[in-house]
Every structure is written in structure tokens, then in C-alpha cells.
Amino acid sequence: MSSIENSATDHHDDHEHHGAPKGIMRWILTTNHKDIGSLYLLFSLLMFFIGGAMAMVIRAELFQPGLQIVEPNFFNQMTTVHGLIMVFGAVMPAFVGLANWMVPMMIGAPDMALPRMNNWSFWILPFAFLILLMSLFMEGGGPAFGWTFYAPLSTTYSGDSTAFFVFSVHIMGISSIMGAINVIVTIFNLRAPGMTFMKMPLFVWTWLITAFLLIAVMPVLAGAVTMVLTDKYFATSFFSAAGGGDPVLFQHIFWFFGHPEVYIMILPAFGIISQIVPTFSRKPLFGYSSMVYATASIAILSFMVWAHHMFTTGMPLAGELFFMYFTMLISVPTGVKVFNWVATMWRGALTFEVPMMFSIAFIVLFTIGGLSGLMLAITPADFQYHDTYFVVAHFHYVLVTGAIFSIMAGAYYWLPKWTGHMFDEGLAKLHFWLSLVSVNVLFFPMHFVGLAGMPRRIPDYATQFADFNAIISIGGFAFGLSQLLFVAVVYKCIKGGEKATDQVWEGAEGLEWEVPSPAPYHTFETPPTIK
Amino acid sequence: MTAKQLSWLVPTAVFANSAMADDMRLNLTKGVTDISSSVYDLHMIIFYICCVIAILVFGVMFYSMLHHRKSKGVTPANFHESTKVEIIWTAVPFIILIGMAFPATKTLIEMEDTSDADLTVQVTGSQWKWHYKYFDHDLEYYSLLATAPQQIANEREKSENYLLEVDRPLVIPVGKKVRFLITSDDVIHSWWVPEFAVKKDANPGFINESWTRVNEPGIYRGQCAELCGKDHGFMPIVVIAKEQGDFDAWMKQEVEMARIAKEEEQKLLAMNMSYDELMKVGEKAYIANCAACHQVSGEGIPGVFPALKGSKIAIEDLGAHIDIVVNGKPGSAMQGYGKQLGLKDLAAIVTYERNAWGNNTGDAVQAAQINAYLTSQ
Numbered sequence: 045m046s047s048i049e050n051s052a053t054d055h056h057d058d059h060e061h062h063g064a065p066k067g068i069m070r071w072i073l074t075t076n077h078k079d080i081g082s083l084y085l086l087f088s089l090l091m092f093f094i095g096g097a098m099a100m101v102i103r104a105e106l107f108q109p110g111l112q113i114v115e116p117n118f119f120n121q122m123t124t125v126h127g128l129i130m131v132f133g134a135v136m137p138a139f140v141g142l143a144n145w146m147v148p149m150m151i152g153a154p155d156m157a158l159p160r161m162n163n164w165s166f167w168i169l170p171f172a173f174l175i176l177l178m179s180l181f182m183e184g185g186g187p188a189f190g191w192t193f194y195a196p197l198s199t200t201y202s203g204d205s206t207a208f209f210v211f212s213v214h215i216m217g218i219s220s221i222m223g224a225i226n227v228i229v230t231i232f233n234l235r236a237p238g239m240t241f242m243k244m245p246l247f248v249w250t251w252l253i254t255a256f257l258l259i260a261v262m263p264v265l266a267g268a269v270t271m272v273l274t275d276k277y278f279a280t281s282f283f284s285a286a287g288g289g290d291p292v293l294f295q296h297i298f299w300f301f302g303h304p305e306v307y308i309m310i311l312p313a314f315g316i317i318s319q320i321v322p323t324f325s326r327k328p329l330f331g332y333s334s335m336v337y338a339t340a341s342i343a344i345l346s347f348m349v350w351a352h353h354m355f356t357t358g359m360p361l362a363g364e365l366f367f368m369y370f371t372m373l374i375s376v377p378t379g380v381k382v383f384n385w386v387a388t389m390w391r392g393a394l395t396f397e398v399p400m401m402f403s404i405a406f407i408v409l410f411t412i413g414g415l416s417g418l419m420l421a422i423t424p425a426d427f428q429y430h431d432t433y434f435v436v437a438h439f440h441y442v443l444v445t446g447a448i449f450s451i452m453a454g455a456y457y458w459l460p461k462w463t464g465h466m467f468d469e470g471l472a473k474l475h476f477w478l479s480l481v482s483v484n485v486l487f488f489p490m491h492f493v494g495l496a497g498m499p500r501r502i503p504d505y506a507t508q509f510a511d512f513n514a515i516i517s518i519g520g521f522a523f524g525l526s527q528l529l530f531v532a533v534v535y536k537c538i539k540g541g542e543k544a545t546d547q548v549w550e551g552a553e554g555l556e557w558e559v560p561s562p563a564p565y566h567t568f569e570t571p572p573t574i575k
Numbered sequence: 576m577t578a579k580q581l582s583w584l585v586p587t588a589v590f591a592n593s594a595m596a597d598d599m600r601l602n603l604t605k606g607v608t609d610i611s612s613s614v615y616d617l618h619m620i621i622f623y624i625c626c627v628i629a630i631l632v633f634g635v636m637f638y639s640m641l642h643h644r645k646s647k648g649v650t651p652a653n654f655h656e657s658t659k660v661e662i663i664w665t666a667v668p669f670i671i672l673i674g675m676a677f678p679a680t681k682t683l684i685e686m687e688d689t690s691d692a693d694l695t696v697q698v699t700g701s702q703w704k705w706h707y708k709y710f711d712h713d714l715e716y717y718s719l720l721a722t723a724p725q726q727i728a729n730e731r732e733k734s735e736n737y738l739l740e741v742d743r744p745l746v747i748p749v750g751k752k753v754r755f756l757i758t759s760d761d762v763i764h765s766w767w768v769p770e771f772a773v774k775k776d777a778n779p780g781f782i783n784e785s786w787t788r789v790n791e792p793g794i795y796r797g798q799c800a801e802l803c804g805k806d807h808g809f810m811p812i813v814v815i816a817k818e819q820g821d822f823d824a825w826m827k828q829e830v831e832m833a834r835i836a837k838e839e840e841q842k843l844l845a846m847n848m849s850y851d852e853l854m855k856v857g858e859k860a861y862i863a864n865c866a867a868c869h870q871v872s873g874e875g876i877p878g879v880f881p882a883l884k885g886s887k888i889a890i891e892d893l894g895a896h897i898d899i900v901v902n903g904k905p906g907s908a909m910q911g912y913g914k915q916l917g918l919k920d921l922a923a924i925v926t927y928e929r930n931a932w933g934n935n936t937g938d939a940v941q942a943a944q945i946n947a948y949l950t951s952q
Contacts, residue, residue: 109733109737109738110726110728110729111728111729115876116805116806116807116808116809117805117876117879120802120804120805120807182878183877183878184876184877184878184879185878185879188804188805189802190802194762194763194801194802196763197762197763197802197804200761200762200906200907200908201702201761201762201804201908203879204878284779284780285778285779285780285781290780290781291763291778291779291780291781292776292778292781325643325651326645326651327651327652327653327655328653328655329655330654330655330656331655331656331657332655332656333656334656334661356765356774356775356776356800356801357776357783358775358776358778358781358783361683361684361687364683364687365680368676368679368680368683369676372672372675372676373672375668375672376665376668376669376672379628379665379668380661380664380665382632383632383664386632386635386636386639387660388655389636389639389640390639390643390652391639391643391649391651391652391654392639392643392651392652393644393645393649393650393651394639394643394644395644395646396640404636404640407636408633408636411629411632411633412629415625415628415629416625418621418625419618419621419622419625422617422621422675422679423679423683424610424613424617424679424682424683424686424772425614425617425618425621425679427614427686427772427773427774428603428614428618428772428774430774430800431765431767431774431800431801492600492602495601495602495603496600496601496602496603496604497604497769497798499767499798499799499800501802501807501808502807502808503808504727504738504809505738505808506737506738506739507733507735507737508600512600
């Protein structure tokens with residue numbers, strides 16, 4: 045026994061001395077939550093640019109009426125893969141990356157609970173997206189049926205890249221489920237003594253709830269893609285009326301996944317904003333417990349509103365009324381969150397560092413997206429808005445100026461903790477202002493063309509929409525180019541810069557600000573005590 | 576209110592005003608039916624509510640940003656909860672929503688009431704055209720995009736109704752309740768005319784109902800609203816609303832013309848068209864009906880739509896060729912054209928496909944051969 049104890053102690057000693065292993069194998073074999081967090085974040089940044097490049101193709105084609113640059117079939121591939129990449133490749137991995145980095149440090153855990161699974165859940169992702177992207181180069185091109193892949197366009201009428209699309213979505217789903225399991229197990233088991241649930245930072249809370257959403261709905265997506273696969277290749281008829289199925293069934297299944305998915309992409313954003321606003325207001329978060337309850341209510345309601353994406357499919361009146369009422373109801377807890385952030389700022393001592401600037405932009409612009417969402421909930425009006433650019437404007441406000449801005453805010457907030465250096469504030473502010481202006485030039489006029497009657501997912505349009513589309517495209521190019529500044533800021537910050545203090549930001553509170561900057565390779569090997 | 580506060584409100588108000596302007600380019604249409612007008616009212620009410628909420632929330636936030644700055648030497652307060660405030664801002668939005676739900680429910684119930692229609696039209700979407708069939712009248716036809724491909728390819732100036740014009744619009748009477756039975760032959764489409772506030776998905780294998788009662792005669796344009804494949808952006812909808820008398824006259828004329836066309840077709844069976852004439856008619860009909868997928872060059876899109884140039888179908892067995900053109904290929908995007916086109920066009924298309932692009936089979940297919948095939952089925 046004693047020899048075992050000795051060797052265990054020896055090993056432990058070694059462990060304390062070694063830092064990060066060197067070379068490429070460090071990244072491939074790593075089980076360290078900080079390394080994996082960085083991998084996720086860098087991967088997501090890469091995907092953000094690939095998906096963004098596709099958006100540039102879309103905006104270039106739509107710059108003027110007529111077909112100039114791409115064929116309609118390729119245009120459809122661009123809208124489809126842009127959506128898939130941004131949802132599954134950019135936004136979700138970015139949040140998982142932030143969770144990997146920050147959740148253990150926020151709850152005083154030494155690492156994620158299941159480190160090897162953590163490695164695996166990241167390293168299958170690049171292959172999923174490689175498969176998806178390679179399918180674009182197949183004969184006939186990649187998936188062209190929209191990221192929502194409605195049957196039968198995605199079954200009987202799709203190309204053979206569909207099989208690769210299905211496989212790729214399966215891998216993304218497996219990765220997400222493993223990531224979610226890891227978050228839940230970590231939060232349930234590895235909290236430092238005294239870190240009760242109602243003391244957890246809100247980012248941890250929102251991620252816990254998000255992880256449950258992921259576990260609940262990713263298998264539904266897996267089911268949907270599998271049924272598409274068997275309908276296409278194995279003569280089943282889940283979505284074909286000719287064989288006793290129903291194409292609308294596909295939409296019910298898809299949106300039963302799809303609507304909670306929307307909240308998967310926004311709840312962690314709420315968490316990030318709830319960390320940042322109190323810091324730069326120098327005042328505790330207003331209504332902590334109501335924030336937790338609001339997040340949970342939104343998550344539960346998200347399972348009861350899916351068919352508001354399908355008002356025009358010919359649902360019975362009772363169904364339309366039910367989904368309209370419940371969708372309207374979601375604005376109540378969402379409103380509570382916005383009110384709480386504003387109340388947190390009220391009578392604080394505000395300063396406007398870059399993370400705070402992105403957070404304030406988030407609050408304003410996400411609210412605009414939320415309000416247009418409320419308009420979309422009104423079923424009779426939705427008949428007019430549905431599948432127009434009004435919807436495109438709505439979901440880009442909640443996903444770009446919502447989710448992406450929160451990720452930017454979070455990245456700037458924690459970057460000094462990750463790298464040990466302060467970032468170039470001038471460059472970061474330039475990035476913020478250029479993004480803020482261009483993103484509104486890009487998405488705000490979409491409300492107008494949508495209301496005026498321009499359908500979404502069309503490669504060419506009537507001449508009455510030409511002026512606004514030119515403006516939108518210019519905004520799009522400007523927004524796309526502005527993001528290169530973000531890469532420059534991150535690169536410079538990794539390479540060097542003013543030394544960051546442990547606390548980094550004057551008003552910052554929480555365990556992550558008590559460890560040194562940069563955060564050592566292993567943190568909280570002995571759990572901290574929470575008062 | 577301080578001047579600074581006002582300065583925040585001004586841009587918001589200016590925006591709200593410009594969006595309110597009754598300009599089709601910025602805002603939703605009021606439309607030409609009672610329903611579309613109710614929908615417009617709902618849209619404006621909810622828009623105003625959203626504006627008020629936004630002004631209040633952002634107003635408080637911007638006030639805070641201006642006055643509660645550290646640079647002004649303020650000491651932060653330490654309050655972090657107030658049950659009273661939280662109950663208020665949960666309850667007030669809830670009450671507003673209930674207020675909004677009433678008119679929305681009322682309009683929705685009216686929109687879904689398809690009973691007691693005066694006229695019924697079956698609307699069928701297929702890749703990428705609409706088919707209209709009048710119940711109680713002997714009339715049905717396809718409605719195709721009328722914009723010239725050269726305009727889309729930027730080789731010619733774009734017409735006024737670029738991409739919003741069709742060869743044969745749907746015609747309906749004003750002041751009458753017209754019911755639409757909407758379905759699809761292939762993928763999901765969505766039949767949308769903004770001025771009627773009618774948007775309903777066309778689901779293959781199922782029939783959806785919708786209705787309208789147009790108040791003013793006129794030409795109303797819409798588009799397919801559900802992604803339906805490559806040419807989703809190129810299947811517009813045009814509806815002409817006419818006074819009942821004009822509608823009746825139009826209907827009589829159309830039915831008569833359809834009858835004459837059928838007779839002509841019967842005569843055609845006894846005639847042989849020359850190879851050159853078949854090729855000429857065939858090229859035109861091919862470009863109108865087949866080129867969207869198989870391309871003008873006959874080369875198709877590899878991996879998506881098969882080539883006809885040098886293909887087995889177009890070179891070998893003539894019967895198989897006629898069969899696929901007439902009946903389509905089940906489980907693929909190839910639709911059957913037997914019911915869509917006349918015998919002359921079908922014969923000319925088959926002839927054209929067997930001889931164009933170097934296929935050179937020398938076959939000249941006559942209307943009688945197509946008819947023989949159709950009647951033998």
C-alpha cells in the first residue's frame with residue numbers, strides 16, 4: 045500500500061511541475077479544459093470566417109438585380125451552408141469554448157469532469173465540417189435545400205451530397221451532446237465547497253440550462269436527419285404522402301429541435317452579458333434569482349412554441365392560437381432579463397471598456413430583434429412576414445448582434461485572463477464601432493425590403509428592392525471586413541501587450557479573477573472555499 | 576426632460592415616422608381586402624407597442640449611461656433586488672400581451688373561415704410554375720414566369736415588372752369570396768399575394784385552404800415564398816381582379832378558346848409537320864419548359880439535372896423518350912408534361928431533343944404518335 049501511495053505522490057509532484065506539453069501533439073492529445081476551450085474558440089473563429097465568406101458571396105450576388113456572379117443552384121448552396129456553418133460551426137462551438145475555459149474557473153473546479161470525452165467532442169468537429177465543406181465540391185454541389193432542409197426538397201429532390209450532409213450533422217450532434225453532458229456533470233459534481241447552486245455565476249447557470257436543452261433536442265435533430273436519409277435512400281416514406289407520410293411532419297420534428305436550438309444560441313449569451321454588465325457598473329447584478337428563473341422559464345417555454353415557424357403550413361386554428369399565445373408569453377421572461385440588465389446599470393458607476401460597449405450594443409440590438417420577434421408571433425401578421433427578409437432581419441439581429449456580439453463581448457472580457465496581456469484598446473474600439481455601424485447598415489434595411497414583400501432565399505429580385513439591397517450588401521462587406529480587426533486584436537494580445545492584473549477589470553468579481561493572469565495551466569487543484 | 580435625453584429620442588422618432596409613412600417601399604401593404612387591412616392594423620399596433628417599449632427601456636438605459644458614469648464621480652448604489660419592481664415588470668408586459676391577443680385572435684378566426692365561397696380555384700405549385708384550375712368552370716392552365724431570360728442575364732434592360740410577370744395570370748371577380756385549394760405536385764411551395772394577406776404553403780399530397788374577397792379591381796403580384804429548389808426566385812404569382820361582368824366575359828372567352836385549341840389539336844393528328852417546323856416549335860417549347868433544368872445547351876447540371884445531349888434517352892428507344900416526357904420520372908424532379916402541354920408542343924420537344932446538340936437521330940415525331948402513346952396508356 046505504502047509503495048502505491050509513494051508513487052502516487054511522486055506522480056503528483058511531477059504533475060505540479062510540468063506545464064503544457066510542447067508541439068502539435070499537445071493540442072491533439074490535450075485533456076486540459078483551457079486548451080480545449082482555446083481549440084473550440086479558434087475553430088469557431090475559422091468557421092465564422094468561412095461562413096462569412098459565403099455570406100459575402102450571397103451579398104455580392106444580391107448587390108444588383110439580375111444574375112451576375114453565381115448560378116441559382118450555387119446560391120442555394122451558399123445560403124444553406126452559410127446557415128449550417130454559422131449555427132453549428134461558429135456560434136455553438138464558441139459558446140462551448142467559453143464554457144470550457146470559464147465554467148471550471150468560475151465554480152472552482154480543476155478541470156471539466158470528463159476530460160477525455162472533452163478532447164473527443166472537440167476533435168470530431170473539424171471532420172464534421174470538412175465533410176460538409178467537401179460536399180460543395182461534389183458533382184452537383186453541396187446541400188442546396190436551406191439549413192432547415194425541408195422534405196421533400198431534401199429527400200426526393202436533393203442531390204447525393206445529402207448523405208454527406210446527414211453524416212456531418214450526426215457528428216456535430218454527437219459532439220454537442222458530449223459537450224453538454226460534460227458541462228452538466230462538471231457543474232453538478234465539481235463545484236467548490238460552498239458554491240451552492242444559487243451562488244453560481246449566471247454564465248454557469250445559463251450554460252447548465254443550455255446543456256439540458258442540448259441533450260433534449262440534439263437527438264431529435266439526429267432523428268430528423270436519419271429519416272431524411274432513409275426517405276432518400278431506403279424507400280421509407282416518413283415525409284412522403286405517397287407512402288402514407290407527411291412533409292409537414294418533417295417541419296414539426298425539425299422545429300421541435302429548431303426552436304430550443306435558438307435558445308441554445310442565446311441563453312449563454314444572456315449569461316455572458318449578466319457577467320459583464322455588473323462588472324462595469326460596479327454594482328451587483330439586479331435580480332439574480334429572477335434571472336435564473338427567467339432563464340429556466342424561457343427554456344421550458346422553448347419546447348412549446350416550435351410551430352410558430354410553421355403558421356403557413358395549414359395548421360388548424362386551435363394550433364395557431366396555442367402557438368401564438370405561448371410565443372407571445374416568451375417575451376415576458378425575456379423582457380425581465382433586459383429590465384434586469386438596465387436596472388443593474390441604473391445608479392451604478394459606469395465605465396465603457398470594450399466588453400461593456402459590446403454588451404450595451406447587445407442589449408439594444410438584441411432587444412430590437414426580440415421586439416421584431418414579438419411582431420412575428422402575431423399569427424395574422426406572420427402570414428405577411430413569414431419567409432420574407434423581415435424574418436431574415438429578425439434572426440440576424442438576435443444571432444449576430446445577439447449571440448455573436450455577446451461572444452465578442454465575452455472574448456474581450458476574458459482575453460486578458462487567457463493571455464495575461466491587455467488587448468490593444470484602440471484597435472478593439474475601432475472594431476466595435478465599425479461593427480456596430482456596419483451591422484446595422486447590413487441588417488436594418490432588411491426589415492424594410494421584407495415588409496415591402498421580398499421573399500428570402502432568392503438569388504434575384506424585383507427592381508423595386510434594388511436600392512436597399514445595394515445598401516445591405518455594402519453594410520455586409522463592411523461588417524465582414526471589420527471582423528479582420530478582431531483577428532488582429534486577438535493575435536496582438538496573444539503575442540504581447542501590457543501585463544494584465546489578476547483582477548483585470550476594476551469591478552470584476554468571481555473566482556476566475558482570483559487566479560493569476562494568464563490563468564495557469566492548472567487552476568484550483570485544491571478547491572477554494574466560498575464564503 | 577433634459578435636452579440630452581431629448582437628443583436620444585429624436586433619432587428614434589424620426590425612424591418611427593419614416594417607417595410609418597404609407598410607402599410600399601418601407602412598410603407592409605394595406606392591401607385590397609378587409610382582411611389585409613386588419614392585418615396591416617395589427618402590424619401597426621404591435622409596431623407602436625414595440626416602439627414605446629423600446630423608447631422606455633433604451634431611454635432609461637441611455638439616461639443611466641449619461642448620468643451614472645464613474646467619470647462623473649458617482650458612487651455606485653448597492654441595491655440588487657426589489658420584488659415589487661420585478662412583479663410590476665412581469666405583470667405589465669403580460670397585460671399588454673393579453674390586450675394584443677384579442678384583436679389578433681379575432682382576425683385569425685376570420686382568416687381561417689373558408690366557408691360559403693362563391694368561387695373555388697385549385698392552385699397547384701410545381702417546380703417552378705403555378706397551375707390554376709377553376710371549379711365549376713371548364714378551365715385550367717399553367718402560369719409561367721414571363722420575364723425574358725436575357726433580362727435576368729443582364730443582356731437586356733429590365734422591364735417594369737421584372738420577375739413579377741407571368742404569361743397567364745389568375746383572374747378572379749371582385750367582391751366575391753374566392754376560395755383557394757392549394758397543393759403541390761413536387762416540393763413545398765407557398766402561394767403568396769401580399770395585397771390579399773394570403774400566404775399558404777402548397778404541400779405535396781395535402782390540400783390547404785385559404786380565401787380572399789378583393790375590394791378593388793386591379794393587378795396584384797406576389798411570389799413563391801417557400802424555398803422550392805433552383806428557380807424558387809423565378810415563380811411569381813399574378814392575380815387580376817375584375818368586375819363580375821368582365822370576369823364572366825373573360826371566362827366565356829377562355830373556355831371557348833380552350834375548346835378551339837382542343838379541336839385544332841384533333842385536326843393536327845391528321846397532319847404531318849415538317850422536320851424544320853417541328854425543330855422551330857420544339858426549340859421554343861424546350862426553352863420555355865425544359866431548359867430550366869436541362870439547360871439551353873442540353874448539358875444539364877452535372878449531379879443535379881441529367882444532360883440530354885448525347886444521352887441514351889434522347890438517342891435510343893423513342894418510346895422510352897416519349898414516356899419520360901409525357902409521364903415524368905416518379906421520385907425525381909422530372910415532371911410529366913402530358914397534361915401540361917399540347918400534342919404539338921410535346922411532339923416538337925421530343926423531336927428537338929432527339930436532333931439538337933448533335934444528337935442527330937433524324938427522328939421527326941408527329942402529334943399523332945404522341946396521341947397514340949397517350950391513348951394506349
